Amino acid sequence: MDDPSRGGPPSPNRGRAARRHQRSRMIERARRCLKFTGIPDPDREAFALRNHDHLASCSCWMCGNPRRHLGEPTIQERRGDDARAPDLGADC
Structure with missing residues (x-):
């Protein structure tokens, strides 16, 4: 059985909760990436909410x-x- 947490192909039966979890996980990652940039907190939060889907560094x-x-x-x-x-x- 394919388990998405193990890096396999995503299951076609994933629901809304899984999508919400992945979205919140990527927003947290965006916040962590911006922690040491010197950007003020409100701007950093807005950036993380806007750009959580495309965090490729370069x-x-x-x-x-x-x-x-x-x-x-x-x-x-x-x-x-x-x-x-x-x-x-x-x-x-």
């Missing part, structure tokens, strides 16, 4: 997708290349 070349920014192959492509590559260590 999408720069260091934090973002290496395929997009650096042109690196994906893990699946690397595995495929390794499987197709001739075995150079074998004696014939």
